[in-house]
Amino acid sequence: EEDQQFRTIFQEIGGEDMEITANELRNVLNRVITKHKDLKTEGFSLESCRSMIALMDVSFMDGTGRLNLQEFRHLWNKIKQWQGIFKHYNTDQSGINSYEMRNAVNDAGFRLNNQLYDIITMRYANESMNIDFDSFISCLVRLEAMFRAFQAFDKDGDGTIRLSVLEWLQLTMYA
């Protein structure tokens, strides 16, 4: 039942080619956020949607540059989960600050170190050191995809991976 609902949404957004492009993803995300006044954002940019699609490609080893149903379902479920976390910390509608971001990232199930929390704030916060909803989502999509990519490379699970420079560039230039 829920799956059929998903397929319908997906069909409506992606069109008959059953794939969602960055533009189509941007349109649906920006349509949904207009219905949520408690999600502080200026909207999702095309670039952030391109990045999220590339990260889903990396997660699902599917270098199409578009979202298939499986990738879209995963991304959409994550956004639904993470938007709830964002609302929980975005109490004053100013976005979330670096302290709240640390708790939000933990609530999303990630365990990082202090240096990484600082890096995330530097990378995703605006001039007043607050993180808007679209940046919040872009950050967590990247975080999750990078964890999954590492695990895919770390076949023996020993916590280390070996990459040639070209393998490194294939990952970092695309993701």
Ligand SMILES: O=C(O)[C@@H](S)Cc1ccc(I)cc1
């Ligand atoms: O589906 C919805 O509208 C709510 S429940 C969750 C949600 C909120 C924001 C986005 I963008 C996507 C999904």
Ligand SMILES: [Ca+2]
């Ligand atoms: Ca894809």
